[in-house]
Amino acid sequence: MAKFKTSARTLDLLGRQQIAGIPTAINELFKNAHDAYADFAEIDYLRSQKLFILRDNGLGMTEEDFETRWLTLGTESKVSSSAITLPPIDENKPLREITGEKGIGRLAIASIGSQVLVLSRAKSYNSLNNTVVALINWRIFELPGLSLDEIIIPLRNIQGGTLPDMTLINNMKNELVDTLKKIAKNKQALESIITSILDEILSFNINPSEIENSLPNPSLSLLKNGHGTHFYISPVNEMLDNDIDGDSNNTDATKIEKMLVGFTNTMTPCHPKPQIELAFRDYKTDNKTYKDIINKDYFFTPEDFYTADHHIEGMFDEYGQFKGKVTIYKEKEFQDHIINWNGNNFRKTTCGPFNIDFAYVQGKSSQTIIGQEDYNRIIAKCDKYGGIYIYKDNIRILPYGDSDYDFIDIEKNRTKSASFYFFSYRRMFGAINISKQYNSELKEKAGREGFIENKAYRQMREILKNFFIQLAADFFRDNGGPKSIFWRERRSEQEKIYKALEKREKQAKAKKEIFIKKLNKFFEDLSSGAISLKIQEILNNVAIELGGVIYVRDAEKASQKILDIEFSTREKIETYKQTIKLVQPRGFFLNKRVAEDYNSYLIEFEKLETNLFSKALEDLEELLNYYTSRLHIEISKRKRLELAVNQVSSDATKIASKKGKEANTAASEVKQRVKELANQLMIGLEDKIRTIKDEFKQLQINNSDDFNLVKERQRMENEILAEKEKATNALDSVLKQLDSFYWEQDDLGNIVTSEDITQALQEKVFDLEEKMINDVELSQLGQAVGIIHHEFSSTVNSIRDSIKDLKAWADVNEKLEGLYTNIRTNFEHLDGYLNMFTPLSRRLQRTKEEIPANDIRLYIADLFYPRFERHNIKLKHTKGFSKRSLYGFRSTFYPVFVNIIDNAIHWVKQINKNEEKFIKLHADDTGVYIANNGPIISIADYERIFTYGFSRKPKGRGMGLFISQEALKESGYKLYVVSPLEGCNVTFKIEKIENYDTQE
Template sequence: MAQFKTRARALDLLGRQQIAGIPTAINELIKNAHDAYADKFDVDFLRKDNLLILRDDGLGMTKEEFETRWLTIGTESKFINRKTVLPPKDSTKALRPVMGEKGIGRLAIASIGKQVLIISKAKQREKEYKIVAVFINWELFELPGINLEDIIIPIKEFDEIPDLIEFHDLRHEVLNSLKGLKEKDIISFEDYERIALSVINFDIDPKELNNNLIGDFKLTDNKGGTFFYINPVSETLIFDIEGDREKKEATKIEKMLMGFHNTMTPNHPKSVIDISFRDYRGDDGTYYDIIEKEQFFTPQEFEIADHHFEGDFDEFGQFKGNINIYGEKEYENHIINWNGNNFKETDCGPFKINFVYIQGDLKSSKIDPHNWAVLSNKTNKFGALYIYKDNIRVLPYGDIDYDFLHIEKNRTKRASTFFFSHRRMFGVIEINSKINFKLVEKAGREGFIENKAYRHFQDILRNFVIQLASDFFDPTGKNIQSEFYQKKKEEINSFHNALERRDKLAKGKKEKFIQNLDVFFKNLTSSKFEQDVDSILDETNKNLNSVIYIKDTDEASQKIIDYEFQARQKINDYKKSITLSGPKGFSLSKGNRLDFETYLKEFQLLEQNIFNKANNKIDFLIEEYISKLKIEISKRKRLEQAVDFISVEAKKTNSKKRNETNEIVTDVSKKIKELTSDLMLDLDNQIRTVKDKFKLLSTNNVEDFNLVEERKSMEDEIELISNRNTFVMDRIIRQFESFYIEKDNDGQIITNDQISDAMSEELEELRERVQADIELSQLGLAVGILHHEFSSTVRSIRGSIKDLKAWSDVNQQLDSVYKNIKVNFEHLDGYLNLFTPLNRRLNRKREEISLMEIKLFLIDLFKSRMERHNIEFKHTKGFANQKMNGFRSTFYPVFVNLIDNAIYWLNHSNVENKIIRMHADESGVYVSNNGIEITIQDKDRIFDLGFSRKQNGRGMGLSISKEVLNAENYNISAVTPKEGSTVTFRIERNKPTDNE
């Protein structure tokens, strides 16, 4: 009697060659972990070792289960008979639908790499089982002429995760098996040498690797799970991870592993398994989080999308649901019919859909620019309709390149009619394994088998997206729903275009304004203003000196008056040339506004110290030359000339502005008249066109036309133009109604332009504050996690420091070591405690702290950096003799921040001899350096939270330092630099108030 024999290549054909690629294989293993009731699944790719490690914390396997289930091809997971034992279940968790139903998922490992070490420990069984380890070389299964029974799979049990030596025992069994196959001439000598070399090169210590990797995966006591160590990994994995660097598309790994559960819709089902993928590209322990959750769509992003579509398809394929356009117009219980099955029950069964759409152009979207950009980037990478069966993604649906509904294909035919695009939409189609059981996945996870159920399913959805586009987004606006979309889109477009024009005009003004501010501060720093005014005074002095040679007294008198007039005019013109008027027609950021406020203060000082003094100097020179020449000049005449000069200048300026105002009013009036005339002309032409149609109508025969329909059609044509004209003119009227001119209590004129600018600035500031708040909240979350993770470690360190104190008390040599550790710990704890409630703070004590102790601490901390950058660290005698009273953990971080900043700016300066110098006297402690000086406009701003001139700086150090010092009744400020320095900070105790 003849029998089938199974070649080893059958496994290769069923496994590696059935799976589309490595990402699909990993997805299949995640589904197996899901079926094993795992809570987490971690993937670690160690590039330097070409090693891929996959771990889950599921139920694991016993040795018997490994042999009877894992090493058995095509095991049953759904079907029960007397000979079949179903996989174990976790009685502590909700029942999970089985996802890995094909029985070949384990063979997918062969597509990832040539060899695998599998380590598994069972839990939730009737007794405790040992750890099972199996080593498989997949190259054997690719060889021709070898049967399955010829291949030996070594399997061993251990009490702990095997180490390097124990793994070598498994390898040895494979090598002996290979040797036997070679001796029996089942494999060639060349194949033996090649495969044996692969086995020998797979040299890892599983125990050490598991201890060093991130993630708490233990196989002890009542914990279980399954680990896969795969080496060498297929060279395609790196491309699957990195993708095409020139394209901004999702990589294959991202496409296949993102969105394993539905996490994008509001109130989505809870995810049952957490997935991580870490790519270690070097040997320093740093890694890239390949499938970070924030890269995918979030419920918050789902909610802010432009259009929402949610509903159910019943057993007949008819859709009923809610449609929301632009978040304004809700259409409840909208129905889309499908007659593809003649209104009979479908084979696919009922299912749900929930997806959103964002406009492809920002000008047509209600989403703010930042979120629109974020969503556009995400939809370009991940946009599509994802299918979830029992909240587990069905591959490859969701891959932007898998157009199973012909969305992109239809769009290429006529984009205006076929509205939807994968790159603008995201959402879910939800099916259920019980109800939609006829939708069967292919063995290779390449979609559903194309049976009758799938054809129904596909046809229902294709009809749905086409009809949905026709109902709500028809560009001709033939129906009411489409008419709303078109009107709203035009309204948003108009708004964006207006903003764009305004921003374009404002951008140029703003750039010029900021540029002029920068020039002002540069000139102020270089004393250019003083030099220019001195030049005017010198020229005036020379001119007056020339009067000495004029013999005619009257002529000399007039010359002096003329030179005085010229001098004052030049001073006035120069002052005007450096005067900056306040921002008009554009808003300033908080930083720019602070710069402008600093400018106003500095200009006031210039007025007092330079321009007023210059005018006084002119008076002095005039009086001096009048006295020297012994001539008389009427003071009244000089006064009249000065007033005449001011009057002429004032009239000249105001006349110019009046003419500009009149020109603008005339121009606006002309444009409005032209517009209204054009609108009326359009209406008149439309009425004439409609009336012209009368000649084509016959009213004698009733059957020739429908009077009601014709009347309605003609009325609609006229009303369409009329409504458009009314809308435009209403907008113009509202603009003029909002025109505002009033006097305040001080008699100052206030216009709506000023109000608009003030509101724009407030909006700009609020945006900055929101961004800062977001960054701070993220930082707060990070610190919270840090605090949680380190709390036990901190307690342990604190206890160890106390133990060390006991030793240092009896051993003098340990005393300095103890103090150094204690100070460093308080320093670290002081930093972390800035973010913790006061009642959790360390039990610290106030003490007298020698400033030299602080300097020694700083030397320990920064010595190597200072030596590397050739920076001298000096102090004065006064500094060495002073002390501070308070907490070390308050002062130390402040000095650390100051020195850290000083090193940074010294390193970015061109100074040859870099020096940090510390001073102290009765007024406070000073920290100076000779690096890049602080600009005038930055002296106060450097203490604002979020302000920084450092590249990628957060602007937190000085702000937090000031806050913690203020809490201890100290203050920090930037003061006039000490001699030989360009920057000096002073830390001083606040003076007590009268109430203290």
């Protein structure tokens, strides 16, 4: 009697060669973890060790389960049958529908790597079993001419709550080696292949006991009361790196991302809570840093749905008819919209009922109502992950969702006519939800390459193709039905707004660039002394010109000459002053940084007005008095005053007259443009009326039975009314714009225009946005520090108690006093930084004290000694500094000095190696100074460097000086930049705030 014999290569054919690729294999293993009622299934891929670890905390397997289920091909027990024992379930959790029904999921491991160590500990009826350990080399199953019964799988049963050690693993390796050697005796032709497999087995030196402690998420551990299944796969198929990294020149999602992101539905509003959470940590280096490449935050979220332009959700009933809600531009809702499908002659479908929920984003930024930042973010997601995903009982079915898999011809149709078919995968995201209960005829292929193309699948496909075509016709076509009118009008309105804003932004950008250029030029000239030199040059020329008056013999002419020189000089000074004077810009608003620069400019210009320009006029007066006295020339002061007033009046009249002409010209242009627009619109309306009337002669009214008077009249009326609406809407818009153009006078007599108000509002909005971003970052920091505080609270308490114990020893031993003070200060230094972000009620109990400045110097010298030595920087101090003290908490002042000195080292180390590098500490009766000879701080940055987020340091966070200033402010001190001390380029000053309330 003949019998079938099972070749070992059957496993290779059913497993590795049937699965589409590594991402699909991983997806299958995640499904198995889901079926095992795991809460977590996580991957840790250690590239340098070529080790792939997949762990779950599911129900696990007993030794019997492993042999009768895991090592049995095509396990039937996942398929419901009265004659078959069903797989175990966790009675403490909701029932899960089985997702893997082919019995080949475990064979997918061979796609990931050629060798696997399996650890599994079963949990059943709230009791825990021993841990099962198995070692498998998949390459053995590729050997030709080998039967399955010739291969032995090393299997061990060890005490639960423990992990196998290297002795056990080596023992299992030896068992595999012995099996191979027996095979080699009978298969001499395969000797070279078997030798290669033997080398691979012997090189497997994975020790779970060592690796376990270094992996995240302790809840997955099999130690103590842990349960679940772990796979240690090594060596790993080299294609895995390619699947993870993809093409560096391509922004598309990688194969791993396409297949594993969105394993459960977490994107649609009101989605069911995921029954399993996944992670895929990719360790590219040995420094224990990783990236979770399937983090759900990278995928679409319900917030993205709410942000999108359009939202469609509804149900396809058992007849294939759609009924649901369509929301256009987040404004117009069409409830209970119906799309019919007659492909099954209105009989019940085989595929069954299912629902759909997806969002859509307009392809052009000129047509979307989404803010630019959110639009760019969502479009970037759509480019990577856009598509319609299919979820069966909330578990994704592959490969649906991959935009390259065009199963309902979305992209194919779009290439024919984008305006007709409208939709694109790369602009939509959403889900089709099916279930085993209602859609049992939709069955997956064994290789997880979509559904088997049976009648049910073909029906669902045709239903969806019809749905998207009809949906486009109903809502998203220029010549669509009545429900598409809102989309057309809203889109057109958005395009107009976009174009207007774009035009305004271009004009504003040009003005802004000129303004910033002038602002930067001012600070450059101020820092280089060019402004002072220019005024001095004018005064020097005055002295030369006045010296020439000596040779004028006629007293009257000499007097007039001096008056002319005075007039000319005053004009030159005023002209130069106007060239560097920047007026508050109009037509664009200043962002925070430029606004700070402009405020700094106003402060510096006011200083120039007082210290330079007024002084120059005083010097001019002295020169004039000197020469008139020397030459014995009498000049009427009344005449000089009259000339000065006339000069100012003339200049003022010229400038005002020029601006008046510009205003009149602008008003005339607006008037002309409005007139032309109104005329153009009226011509369009008249032409439309004449065209309609001209059609009368072509109509066959009396001689035609088919003529429909009502329909024809309605068409003509609609065309005329549409043209009328176009004209009136345009003119209404212009009228609103003209109505909003106004001005009024404030209490001081200044004219405030609508442009000033708009600009002020824009600046306020920008400031609020900046503040919101900063507040979010600070709140995140606060949360992070809160976590640190919670995690280390016991440690902190222990250290605090130890410090108290040490103090008792220090009180009776003078040698320990310095050590105690140093430890206490360092501890308060660290705690001071952390508690800066926590409520005052949680701060350490500290006392204020007089802190000798010399203590701070010694602390700084000790802390930064290695860096001072490495960069050859000297820490200098004056006698004034040594004599002074600061009153407050050490843990407040020490971090401030540390931060400023740390910054100083960064900048000072960059100056010429041959120059002396130093940081200088000084103090006087007004405060303490911290100076250095590093690069000069621009005057424009004096205030800005204390702004949160601002930094000139590469990769700087812009937090240190901001936090230092805020911390000192709480203690009654202020920190700011002053003019550099002699020989220094940068100087910070800590100064006590006057009238500060010191009570706590």
